Amino acid sequence: MCGIVGLHLRNPDLYPRLGELLTGMLGEMQDRGADSAGIAVYGNPSWVPADHACVSLLEIDVDADDAQAAVTEVFGSAVAAQYVDATLVLSAPVPAEELLGAARATYPGALVAGFGSDLTVLKGVGAPRDLTDQWGLAAAQGWQGVGHTRMATESAVTPAGAHPYAVGPEQCLVHNGSFSNHATIRRELREEGVEFDSENDTEVGARFVAHQLAQGKDVEIALKEVCATFDGFYTLVVSNRDSFAVVRDAIACKPAVIAETDDWVAMASEYRALAHLPGVENARIWEPEPEVVYAWTR
Numbered sequence: 598m599c600g601i602v603g604l605h606l607r608n609p610d611l612y613p614r615l616g617e618l619l620t621g622m623l624g625e626m627q628d629r630g631a632d633s634a635g636i637a638v639y640g641n642p643s644w645v646p647a648d649h650a651c652v653s654l655l656e657i658d659v660d661a662d663d664a665q666a667a668v669t670e671v672f673g674s675a676v677a678a679q680y681v682d683a684t685l686v687l688s689a690p691v692p693a694e695e696l697l698g699a700a701r702a703t704y705p706g707a708l709v710a711g712f713g714s715d716l717t718v719l720k721g722v723g724a725p726r727d728l729t730d731q732w733g734l735a736a737a738q739g740w741q742g743v744g745h746t747r748m749a750t751e752s753a754v755t756p757a758g759a760h761p762y763a764v765g766p767e768q769c770l771v772h773n774g775s776f777s778n779h780a781t782i783r784r785e786l787r788e789e790g791v792e793f794d795s796e797n798d799t800e801v802g803a804r805f806v807a808h809q810l811a812q813g814k815d816v817e818i819a820l821k822e823v824c825a826t827f828d829g830f831y832t833l834v835v836s837n838r839d840s841f842a843v844v845r846d847a848i849a850c851k852p853a854v855i856a857e858t859d860d861w862v863a864m865a866s867e868y869r870a871l872a873h874l875p876g877v878e879n880a881r882i883w884e885p886e887p888e889v890v891y892a893w894t895r
Contacts, residue, residue, distance in 0.1 A: 599760075599773045600626025600746040600866045601853075603834040604874075605841040605893055608860035609740075611875070612640065616737025618874060620729045622863070623744045625870040627725045629773075630746035633759040634725035636732065637711060637718045637769040639838055640739030644679075644686055644717040650693035652700045653710040653718040653763075654685040655756045661685065664703075672699035682731040683756075684710060684719050693766045708756060708794060711763030714838060715739075718769065720759040740895060743836050745771040757795040762803030765810060767838040770803040773866055774831035774851045782826065802827065806835055817890045820844045824888045832885075834864060842892040849887040856880040862893050 602622040606612060615638065623634060638644070645651035659667075664685055665678035676689045676696065685707075689696050697712045711718025721728045725746045729735070745760035761769040776782075779798035782805060787793070791804050802823065809819035816835055820842060823833070830850040835842045843864050845853055855864045856871050858880045863871050871877055885891055 598629050598748050600629030600870070601744070601771045601773050601832065601834055602626060602865045602870050603743040603771070603836065603841055603843070603863065604741065605862045605895070606740045606860070607862070611860060612740055613738050615739040615742055616641070616734045619737070619742045619744055620735045621873045622865060622870040623729055623734075623746060624726045626746040626866060629866060630748040631724050632749045632754045633720070633722045633747045633756070634728050634745060635718065635720035635759045635761050636729075636734060636744040637716060637742060637761045637763055637836065638737050638739050639741040639767075639836070640715050641717060641737040644681060644737070645688040645715060646690070648714060649688045649690050650696045650712070650714055651717055652687045652693070652697050652712045654687065654700060654704060655683060655708040655710050655720060657685050657704055657707040659685070659704070668699050668703045671703045672696070681717070681719055681733070682728070683721060686717055710756070711761070711769065713763070713767030716763070716767050716769075716838065718761060718763045720756045722754055722756060722759070741836060741841060743769050743771050743834050743841075755795075758797045760799055762800050764800070764803045765807030768803075768807055768810065769836045770799065770806060771834050772799040772802055772831055774846070775829050776802060776827050776831065777829040778827060802831075802833065816840055816842050817892055820890045832866070839895040840892060842890060843885055844890045845885050845887055847887050849885070853885050854882060855885055855891060856882045
C-alpha cells in the first residue's frame with residue numbers, strides 16, 4: 598500500500614500555492630506509506646530559475662559551493678548549486694541533457710533523482726510530513742506537482758527506491774501497486790541498452806515509459822503499451838513539463854480518485870487528500886475506469 602498524489606494547476610493565480618496544496622495532499626497519504634516519500638515540482642523559481650535546466654542529485658557528500666565550482670569547471674560555463682535538504686540541485690540556462698552529462702561526469706557515483714527544464718525532484722527516507730517540512734515544500738510555487746508516500750514491498754527503503762522515478766527529461770512516474778513481471782521487462786530493457794539504478798519494480802515502469810516516449814510515442818500511447826505489457830495491480834501517474842496522465846490496471850484494484858475544476862485537475866489514492874483543495878465542493882469527481890488513460894495538457 599502506497600499513496601500517490603498529483604496536482605495540475607490551470608489558474609496561474611494558484612501557482613504561488615502549489616507547494617502549500619501539495620504539502621497537504623502528501624501529508625494525508627502518510628498512513629498509506631511512511632517509509633519514504635518524494636515530490637516532483639514543475640516551476641518553482643527558488644529551486645530552479647524559469648526556463649533553466651535542473652538536475653537533482655542524491656547520495657552525494659560535497660559542499661554546495663564546491664559542487665558549483667566542480668560542475669562549472671567540467672561544463673565550461675556557470676552552473677548554480679544549492680541543497681534542498683539532502684538533494685543537491687544544479688541549474689543552468691542550457692539543455693537539460695548537457696547539464697546532466699556534466700553532473701554525471703563530475704559525480705559518477707551520485708543518484709540522479711530527476712532532470713529537465715523547470716523540474717526539481719526531491720526524495721527522502723522517513724515520514725512524509727517530516728520530509729515536506731525539511732524540504733520547505735509549503736513555500737514552493739509552480740504549475741504542477743506529483744508525489745508519493747511509500748510502503749516498501751519490492752526493494753529496500755532507500756532514496757533510490759523512493760518515487761517519483763524521473764528517468765527521462767521532465768518525465769516523472771509514481772505508482773501504487775506492484776508489477777509481477779518486472780524482472781522479465783527489466784531484462785528486456787537492459788538488452789536494449791537501458792540502465793537501472795535500483796531493483797524497484799516501479800523503476801521498470803518508468804524506464805519503459807521513458808523508452809516509449811524516446812521512440813516518439815505520446816504519453817497516451819505509452820501508457821496503453823504499459824497496460825498491454827505489464828502484469829500486476831497498479832495506479833500510475835505520469836507527468837512531463839506540460840502534461841499530467843493517470844491510468845489503472847484492468848481490474849482497477851488500487852484506489853484512485855480524480856477531481857477537476859476550471860482551476861485545477863487533481864488525483865490521489867483517496868479523496869481525503871483532495872478535500873482541502875480550493876473549490877473542491879464544486880469539482881467533478883470520479884473514479885478512473887480500468888485501462889482508460891486520462892490526460893491533460895497545459
